[in-house]
Amino acid sequence: AVLGVGAMTVAARAAEKAPPGAAFHEVAEDPTKELGRAVLSDGGYGLRSQFETEVKTIFPNPSPITSWSFTPLASQIGNLTPSGLHFERHHGGVPTIDPAKHELIVHGHVGVAKKFTMADLKAMPSVTRKHFIECSGNTLTEWKKPTAKNVQVTHGLLSTSEWTGVLFSTLAREVGLKPDAQWVLGEGADAAVMTRSVPLEKMLTDGMIVYGQNGEAIRPEQGYPLRLVLPGYEGNTHIKWLRRLQVSDRPFMTKEETSKYTDLMPDGRAKLFTLQMAPKSVITFPSGDMMLPRPGAYEIRGIAWSGHGRVKSVEVSADGGRSWRPANIENTPEPMCTVRFSCPWIWDGAGATLQSRCTDETGAAQPTRDELVKVVGLNSVYHYNAIQSWAVASDGGVTNVHA
Amino acid sequence: AVLGVGAMTVAARAAEKAPPGAAFHEVAEDPTKELGRAVLSDGGYGLRSQFETEVKTIFPNPSPITSWSFTPLASQIGNLTPSGLHFERHHGGVPTIDPAKHELIVHGHVGVAKKFTMADLKAMPSVTRKHFIECSGNTLTEWKKPTAKNVQVTHGLLSTSEWTGVLFSTLAREVGLKPDAQWVLGEGADAAVMTRSVPLEKMLTDGMIVYGQNGEAIRPEQGYPLRLVLPGYEGNTHIKWLRRLQVSDRPFMTKEETSKYTDLMPDGRAKLFTLQMAPKSVITFPSGDMMLPRPGAYEIRGIAWSGHGRVKSVEVSADGGRSWRPANIENTPEPMCTVRFSCPWIWDGAGATLQSRCTDETGAAQPTRDELVKVVGLNSVYHYNAIQSWAVASDGGVTNVHA
């Protein structure tokens, strides 16, 4: 009986009562005795259940246009991130780009500079690969003291998708690379006109120009219609809304690779181009802000990943790192892709400190915080990959601690 | 200026101008000169781009409550099906089920009959695996003559997801199986109270009770909050809205395994329990209803799968099956999971007949239509897995043919 409600569509009214990404439907007293909704009553593109409420949360940056949002890792089921819950980092907001007008220009130290329409790119040989993307600022609140309350904020700048697109090596054949080519600048078509320099070797190894995410076009927040994906590299290099690749003999030293995304060492000097994400893992259940109802049998669950290759093993400790047990890896490890791990645990009701650590196929292992800080100090900002500790108190409450 | 529009939310108005699953946003003249949308302006659960318009389409069954919808395979990118575009088959519509009230009962020839809440199930050891689901009625219009116009209708009862849940073998340990246990009935909580009998051996090998799809809760159309997944088995057996598993010493001979989903042979007798989906593949580009703009270089693309195991190889023919070339498999084959394949092709402008065929790791191969019909006749209805032919005419038009 709200004034004007007559002008709203059924879909609009249904959306009002449901969480984002869902539509509201009445719950039948007994669903076996009432017919359900017709095929295609969703208009042909389905939504999630109205009972599923998790959302990305935003970091309280002064401007929401240059800010980031976190994937709700605690409620993620499985290994892929639902496209609607992929973490975001934008520096000038999400542009709305008409794919019919979007082009990718490849030029610089090449034989023939060329431009490619979306149709051109889709007509080229493609690959489909699952990779995580992690912001190198993930977990940056945790260097000095445990700060964030839950795993969405400690580790939520991490998401995994199936990506489909054209390898840069395929594009390179189209334009021809000059013998002195060493670096490639990627540039976005957003208001930040985001730029990063990428070593040509990486671009030729597995750099992908992607237009597909989880079976459909990449989502607007992830760079629609075109994004650079650099498996295992820090997220900021995966240029979204990609419009230009400039081949050069040297890096460009853009703002995002000098002022930002450089790692300040204790001696006051800073590392440029720390591009690969190191091995990392985190327990998502039980994790910060949760409450275990009672002592008993639990299934510890979490996610592990490495920018160097496949995750080889994950271990879990319930005593703050004194003893470790191998965790079960729940899905087939793929290169530069997350895995889900789990490990049965009987909670006896006493205080406990839960940790996980992983090793990748190159032999690189996730460090303790002490080990990490000893090498890189406290002001690096980026690339915090230390073992995360969750304390379980005797009342069942779980909190973020440094152990 | 529509009367009452003031009562609509911004989201509602945006939805009106956009395709299902998207919201409308103005397109900036130059997106590098206007700030884009803020982080979380989507409410925390993102949507697809307004420029992406593909939808499931419904089969024109008299009642849309017992009907099916097809995945738009021609526009699918990559190997996963977006959750919103997963094909549907419901016999009593989609129920809306409160997961807090939903239980799974496991009883019959067991030691202790038990019920499991969603929380119980989520606390148990889980696995995450990617599998296709194919309705055994997929491609049923093609037995006698080429009928459907495009690949969405010929092959769109096929979708692939990452599924997460509890293995039946894990549940079986909780209840204990009687020595004479041989079959398990699955029952849904929808208005059809759907039932199918499944061999215990299959249930114990890889039967999964899933609550996760592509990283989040399974979608309502796919059985929210609980579905049976039987890798490689015909879709009808993957009971949705699963509420009950009854262990027995013999099959139940439900309507869906006698009246339906039995394969009528030329002698008038019918096969029961044809459960495994055989090797199958289809070219999605170019495919029916498309128009090639001009002669030249094209990338033939398609999907291949087998209910017996991993796809081992895919071949493509451009001359109606006289000569075959190996196709490139674009993603890592997994058991009972689709793969994307591709094969470069130069169209010289003359008529051509495109085909694909696949072989799986058990050595089973996709048959020609003649080979298939010779064995099973024309009245089987289900399990049509013959090689699909698309004719390219000299004007570039692509049509469905039997070659």
Place this chain on the structure above:
Amino acid sequence: ADGGHGTPVSNEELSRYFAIQPDGEGLPLGSGTAKVGAGLFAQKCAMCHGDKLQGVPATGGPALIGGRGSLSSEKPLKTVESYWPYTSTLFDYVWRAMPFTEPGSLTPDEVYAISAYILEQGKIIDDKIVLDAKSLPKVVMPNANGFYDGRGSDLSAYSGQGTN
């Protein structure tokens, strides 16, 4: 064996569910005749399945009788009469899912009666038979021997080694 998950469920709770097997296991108490069934069918089923059980295509309700002898022809007509191997399936399905718009609304007596009517119209039983948990599974369907287990059936014509 028990990992401590789940809660034992009582027989009373289980009595809310059913799945009926060809030998009649699972059938409820009650009974019915074709005569009673005729009235119920006219009232609850005929609008979708036709007053001659011939089906009403516009509603999606298929024919329930007819088609005997058509199974090896070019146009097989599969109905309860011509195709279904067991009466238990008829009882089970009608009880769980019909009438389409009022699923789960019929009493066992009503389902026995309607089943008797459908079988009688299909000339499988005569109108004197009272269907109940004892008599129903004894009714032999015309196509009872028309099925065989398709698992492991030979698909070697196309070098298939998997079973289908």
Place this chain on the structure above:
Amino acid sequence: ADGGHGTPVSNEELSRYFAIQPDGEGLPLGSGTAKVGAGLFAQKCAMCHGDKLQGVPATGGPALIGGRGSLSSEKPLKTVESYWPYTSTLFDYVWRAMPFTEPGSLTPDEVYAISAYILEQGKIIDDKIVLDAKSLPKVVMPNANGFYDGRGSDLSAYSGQGTN
């Protein structure tokens, strides 16, 4: 090598894009001084970065000067003055992305002038210098030697064999 995909692009089309390198490659024609830049900065930048270039936290606009000598302290302050190794980065970034709400709106002359003003306020150049494509890359930043390539840096403390 050419697989026939894509269309050659002309130099004229390419002239719409820029990416400026430390040696000045990519800088446009034009010039500016700190004096001119002061007025422009007050008008277009100060609301977010402060009239003393000290930053305005509420807008997200960071401090652009200050922090020299703080980099090895417990509270490093990273600004254009204290941290940035190259002037080219300043020109490139301001030209492409600032003012935040009007990105891409500045002319080369304006960017030269504003860059001169920021560098002058950071006591890196004096107010007599005219910045242009020749002079800008010659300005040596205080922290020019403060960076090294982090690829392959030693993480063996935690048995990391991958490079970071």
